[in-house]
Amino acid sequence: MSSNEREEGFVQLQADAGGPAEMPEGVDRRAFLMRSALIGATAVLTGRPVPANAQAAAAQATSPKVPLSPVLNVVTRSKGPVMTILEEFYKVGPGPSSSHTIGPMRITYDFYQRCTKLPVDQLATATGLRVHLFGSLSATGKGHGTERAALAGLVGKEPATVEPAFLDGLAAKPDQTFDVKLGDKTHTVSLKDIVYDATKGDFPHPNTMTCKLLAGDKVLLEQEYYSVGGGFIEWKGYTPPKKGQPKYPYATMKELQAHAEKNNLSVAQVAMANEIAVSGKSEAEINAFLDKIHNAMVNIVKAGLSAPSSTLPGPIKLKTKAGEVYKRASSDEKYIREQGIGIVAAYALAGSEENARGHLVVTAPTGGSAGVIPALVYALGEGGRKLPKEKIREGLLAGAVVGYLGKHNATLSGAEGGCQAEIGVASAMGAALLAQANGYGHQVVANAAESALEHHLGMTCDPVAGFVQVPCIERCAFGAVKAWTGYMIARSEIPANRRLDFDTTVEAMALTAKEMNTKYKETSEGGLAVSVVLC
Numbered sequence: 020m021s022s023n024e025r026e027e028g029f030v031q032l033q034a035d036a037g038g039p040a041e042m043p044e045g046v047d048r049r050a051f052l053m054r055s056a057l058i059g060a061t062a063v064l065t066g067r068p069v070p071a072n073a074q075a076a077a078a079q080a081t082s083p084k085v086p087l088s089p090v091l092n093v094v095t096r097s098k099g100p101v102m103t104i105l106e107e108f109y110k111v112g113p114g115p116s117s118s119h120t121i122g123p124m125r126i127t128y129d130f131y132q133r134c135t136k137l138p139v140d141q142l143a144t145a146t147g148l149r150v151h152l153f154g155s156l157s158a159t160g161k162g163h164g165t166e167r168a169a170l171a172g173l174v175g176k177e178p179a180t181v182e183p184a185f186l187d188g189l190a191a192k193p194d195q196t197f198d199v200k201l202g203d204k205t206h207t208v209s210l211k212d213i214v215y216d217a218t219k220g221d222f223p224h225p226n227t228m229t230c231k232l233l234a235g236d237k238v239l240l241e242q243e244y245y246s247v248g249g250g251f252i253e254w255k256g257y258t259p260p261k262k263g264q265p266k267y268p269y270a271t272m273k274e275l276q277a278h279a280e281k282n283n284l285s286v287a288q289v290a291m292a293n294e295i296a297v298s299g300k301s302e303a304e305i306n307a308f309l310d311k312i313h314n315a316m317v318n319i320v321k322a323g324l325s326a327p328s329s330t331l332p333g334p335i336k337l338k339t340k341a342g343e344v345y346k347r348a349s350s351d352e353k354y355i356r357e358q359g360i361g362i363v364a365a366y367a368l369a370g371s372e373e374n375a376r377g378h379l380v381v382t383a384p385t386g387g388s389a390g391v392i393p394a395l396v397y398a399l400g401e402g403g404r405k406l407p408k409e410k411i412r413e414g415l416l417a418g419a420v421v422g423y424l425g426k427h428n429a430t431l432s433g434a435e436g437g438c439q440a441e442i443g444v445a446s447a448m449g450a451a452l453l454a455q456a457n458g459y460g461h462q463v464v465a466n467a468a469e470s471a472l473e474h475h476l477g478m479t480c481d482p483v484a485g486f487v488q489v490p491c492i493e494r495c496a497f498g499a500v501k502a503w504t505g506y507m508i509a510r511s512e513i514p515a516n517r518r519l520d521f522d523t524t525v526e527a528m529a530l531t532a533k534e535m536n537t538k539y540k541e542t543s544e545g546g547l548a549v550s551v552v553l554c
Contacts, residue, residue, distance in 0.1 A: 099270065100265055100268035100269055101268075101269060101293075101423045101424065101427050102259070102262055102265070102297055103419075103426065103427070104262070104294060104297055104298045105298075105308055105312075105416075105419055106298070106308060107251065108249070108382070108383075108384065108419055108422060108423065109308075109312045109415070109419070110178065110179070110249075110250045110381065110382045111178065111312075111315055111379055111381055112124070112181075112250060112379065112382065112386070113168065113178060113181055113183060113186055113377050113378065113379055113380070114373065114374030114375060114376065114377050114379075114380045114386050115163055115374045115375050115376075115377060115386055115387070115486070115487035115488075115491075116163045116385070116386045116387050116433075117248070117249050117384075117386035117387070117389075118155075118226050118246045118248050118250070118385065118386070118432055118433065118434060119155075119156060119159070119160060119163035119164075119165045119168070119246070119386075120163060120164060120165065120167075120178075120377070121168070121178045121250035121382065121386060122226065122246025122247070122250050122251070122252050123156065123165050123168045123169045123172065123228060123246055124168040124169065124171050124172040124176065124177070124178050125172065125178060125252050126169070126172065126228055126230065126244040126246065126252050126254075127150060127169045127170070127171075127172030127173045127230060128172035128175065128176070129254075130150075130172075130173075130242055131148075131172065131173055131174075131175060131199070133242065134201050134232050134240060135201060135202075137202075137232075137239070137240060139202050139203070141239055142202030142204060143202060143204065144234040144237075144239065145201055145204060145232055145233065145239055146206075146233050146234055147206055147207075147208070147212065147233050148199065148206060148208055148212055148230070148231070148232055148233070149214065149231045150169050150173070150212060150213045150214065150229070150230050150231075151214045151216040151228065151229045151230075151231075152169070152214065152216055152228055153216050153217055153220065153222055153227040153228065153229075154217075154218060154219075154220070154224070154225040154226060154227050154434065155218075155226050155434035155540065155541045155542055156228060156246065157215045157216055157218045158218040158485070158541075158542045158543060158544070159541055159543050160215060160485070161215070161485060162333060162482065162484055162485025162486035162487070162543070163485065163486070164186065164190065164377055165213075166213040166215070167186050167189040167190060167210070168186070169213045169228075170189065170197070170209070170210055170212070170213055171185060171189075173212075174199055174208065175199075178250070179379075183376070183378045186377050187377065189210065190332060193210050194209070195209065195210075196208065196209045197209070201232075218542070223243075223245060223255075224245040224246075224247055224253075224434075224435070225432070225434035225435055225537075225540065225541070226245060226246040226247065226248075226432065226434050227243065227244070227245055228246065229242070229244070230242050230244065242254055242255065243255040247435075248384075248426070248430060248431040248432030248434075248435065248440070249384045249422075249426065249431040250385075250386070251426075251431075262297045262298070262299075263296045263297050263298070264296060264297070265293040265296050265297050266293055266296040267282075267284075267289050267292055268293075269289075270427060270428070271424065271428070271522045272424055272468075272520070272521040272522050272525075273522055275289055275424075275461075276461045276462070276465060279460075280461070284461075285413070285417075285455065285460065285461060285464075286416070286417045286420055286451070286455055286461050286464045286465075287412075287413035287414075287416040287417050290416040290417065290419060290420050291305065291416055294416075306412055309415050309416070310408065310412070312415065313396060313400070313408070313412070313415065315379075315381050316370075316381055316383075316392065316393035316396045316397065317393070317396065317397055317400065317402075319370050319373050319378075319379070319381065319389075319393050320366050320369045320393050320394065320397040320402065321369075321397075322369070322373055323341045323342075323368070323369025323370055323373045324341055324342055324345055324365065324366070324369045325342070326339065326341070326342065326369075326373075326376075327342070328340070328342060328343065331372070331375050331376065331486075331488055332376075332486075333486040333488065334484050334553050335483055335484055335486055335488050335489055335553060337488045337489060337492075339372045340368060341365050341366075341368035341372050342369075344361060344364060344365040344368055345361075345362060345365035345366075347361070348361025348362045348365055349362060359503075360500055362403070363394055363395070363398050363496075363499050363500060363503060364394075364496035364497075364500055365496075366390075366393070366394035366397050366398055366402060366499070367390040367391055367393075367394035367495040367496040367498065367499040367500075368390065368492060368493070368495065368496050369390070369394075370389055370390035370391075370393040370394055371389065371390030371491065371492040371493075371495035371496070372390075372492060373389075374387070374389045374390065374487060375486070375487055375488050375491070375492055380393075381393065383418070383422070383448065384422040384425065384431045384441070384444050384445060384448065385431055385433070385441045385445070386487070387438070387441045387442070387487050387491050388442050388444070388445035388494075388495060388498065389495070390492070390496065390498075390499070391442065391445035391446060391449050391495050391498040391502065392415075392445060392449055392452065394495070394496075394499040395449045395452055395453060395499055395502060395503070396411055396414070396415070396452070399411055399414065399452075399453070406456055406457075410457075410458075413455050413456055414451075414452035414453065414455045414456030417451045417452055417454070417455035417456075417464050418448035418449065418451050418452035418455075420451065421444070421447050421448045421451045421468045422445075422448050424521070424525060425444040425447065425472075425525060425528070426444075428522070428525045428529060429526075429528045429532060430529070430532055431444055433480035433541040434480070434540050434542075435532060435540065436528065436529075436531075436532030436540070437477075437478055437479045437480045437531075437535050437539055437541075438475075438478040438479060438480040438491075438494065439475045439477060439478040439528055439531065439532070440528065440532060441480070442475060442478060442494045442495065442497075442498040443471075443478060443498075443528065444472065445495075445498050446471040446472065446498040446499070446501045446505070447468040447471045447475075447502070447505075447521075448468070448502075449471065449502030449503075449506075450467035450468050450470060450501075450502040450503075450505035450506045450509070451465075452502075453467065453502060453503060453506035454467040454468075454506050454509060454510065457506075459510055460514075462514040462515070463509045463510055463514055464509075465520070465521045466508075466509035466512070466521075467502075467505045467506045467508075467509035467510070468505070468521050469519055469521040469523075469524050470504075470505035470508055471498075471504075471505035471506075472521070472524050472525070472528065473519060473524050473527075474501060474505075475498070475501070476524070476527055476528055476531055477531055477535075478494075479535065479540075479545070479546050480539060480541040481539055481543065481545055481546030481547045481548040481549075482541065482543055482547075482548060483543070483547050483548050483551045483553070484543065484548070484553060485543045485548075489551065
C-alpha cells in the first residue's frame with residue numbers, strides 16, 4: 020500500500036467515525052492524519068462518535084506554532100555554512116543564565132556605548148535611561164537576576180570582568196544608585212530603571228528587551244534587542260560582522276565528516292582550520308584562548324568544590340552539596356566502580372552551584388548548562404585522567420563543533436527550545452569532547468554526540484520559582500554522566516552500525532522545540548515549576 024493510499028484510508032476512517040474528512044488549512048498533513056486516524060480508530064472500536072472537542076484537539080495539536088521572526092540572524096544564518104567562532108561561543112560571564120544575565124548585560128552595555136556616541140546637544144537634553152524586559156526575560160528574570168545584570172551593563176560593566184561581589188551587592192541592597200555620565204551630564208540609575216514588562220506578546224524572540232534614553236516623555240534613542248541564547252545577542256536591524264570564509268564549509272555533521280574523511284583529518288583539525296580562516300587568528304592565538312577557557316573551567320569546579328555548604332539565594336532555600344558528594348564519592352572504597360560516576364557528578368554540581376550563586380562561569384553552550392563541560396574537562400585533566408593540555412584543546416574544539424551545529428540547525432535557548440537545547444546540547448558536546456580528547460575518529464565523535472543528545476530530547480525547561488536551581492543544578496550532573504555514557508557506548512560499538520545520525524537527532528530537537536508548549540520553555544508556568552509548593 021502506498022503512502023497516499025494509507026493517508027486516504029486515515030481520512031476515510033476519521034469520516035466513518037463522525038470526524039472531519041477535511042484537513043484544516045495551515046496544518047501539517049502527516050501529523051493531522053496520524054492524529055485523526057487514532058481518534059477515528061478509537062471511535063470505531065468503542066462504537067461511540069468522536070466528540071467535537073476531540074476533533075478540535077486534533078486540529079489544535081497539529082496547528083502551526085508561531086515561529087521566530089525570520090529577520091533574526093539566528094534564523095537566517097542557518098541557510099549557509101557554520102560561521103561561529105570560539106570567542107563567540109565559550110564566553111566567561113556571571114550566572115545563572117547566559118540568556119538572562121550575560122546576554123542582557125551585553126545588551127545594556129552595548130546600548131550605553133551607543134548613547135555615548137550621540138551629539139552633545141542631544142545628550143544635554145537627556146533625563147534618564149530605561150530598560151524594558153519582555154517575554155521569558157520578564158517571566159523568570161527575577162529568579163535569574165536579570166535586572167541586576169541589565170543595570171550592571173548600563174553602568175559600564177562587562178560580563179567577563181564584572182565582579183560577582185557587585186551583583187551580590189545589588190541583591191543584598193537593591194536600593195543602591197549609580198552615576199552614569201553621558202556627555203556633560205551625569206544620570207542616576209538604579210534597579211527601578213529596569214522594568215519587568217509584558218510576559219506574553221508578539222515578540223520577535225522570547226527574550227526581547229528594549230533600551231531607551233529619555234528626555235522627559237520624549238525618547239531620544241531606542242533600540243530593541245534579543246538575547247538569543249548562549250550569551251549571543253542581536254538587535255533590530257542587526258547585521259552580523261564580516262568574517263573570513265571557512266576552509267572546510269559545513270552546515271551539518273555529515274558535511275563536516277566528509278571533509279574529515281577526504282582530507283584524513285580529525286573533527287578538531289577541521290574545526291581548527293576553519294577557526295583560523297574565519298577569525299583571522301593564528302593557531303597559537305586560538306590555542307591560547309582554549310587554554311584560557313580550560314583554566315577558567317578548572318577554577319570554576321575547584322571553587323564549587325571548596326565552597327562551604329550553604330543555602331542558595333531565593334525562596335527555594337536549596338542547600339549546596341557538591342563538596343559533600345565529592346567527599347563521599349572519593350572515599351567509597353566498597354563500590355570502587357561507582358566512584359567515577361559520583362566524582363564526575365560532583366564536579367558538575369560544583370560548576371552548576373557556582374552558576375546558581377551568580378559567580379563567573381563559561382557558557383558551554385549556556386549558563387544553565389555551565390556545569391557539564393567544566394566537569395568533563397576537569398575529570399580529563401588534573402581532576403582525573405591527567406591528559407595533556409593539547410588533548411583537552413582538541414576536545415574543546417570538537418565540543419564546540421557540536422554546539423555550533425546545535426545552534427545553527429536548532430537552538431541553544433531554553434526559552435526557545437526547552438532544556439533539551441541547553442543540557443542536551445551540553446551533554447552532546449561533552450560526549451564529543453571525550454571521544455576527541457581520547458583520540459577517536461570522526462565517526463565515534465559524531466556517534467557519541469548523537470547518543471547523548473538523543474536521550475535528552477523533549478526535556479522541558481521548568482525552573483522552580485524562576486531560579487536556576489531546581490532541577491537545573493542536578494541536570495548538569497546527569498548531563499555530564501550521560502555524556503560519558505554516550506562516549507563509552509560510541510567507542511565500544513561498531514561505528515558504522517549506529518542507526519541514528521547526529522544531524523537527524525538535531526532535526527528532531529528542532530521539531531520538538533517547535534511543538535513544545537510555551538509553558539515548558541523557561542517561563543516557570545508548567546512542570547516542576549508549578550508542582551513544587553514553596554512555603
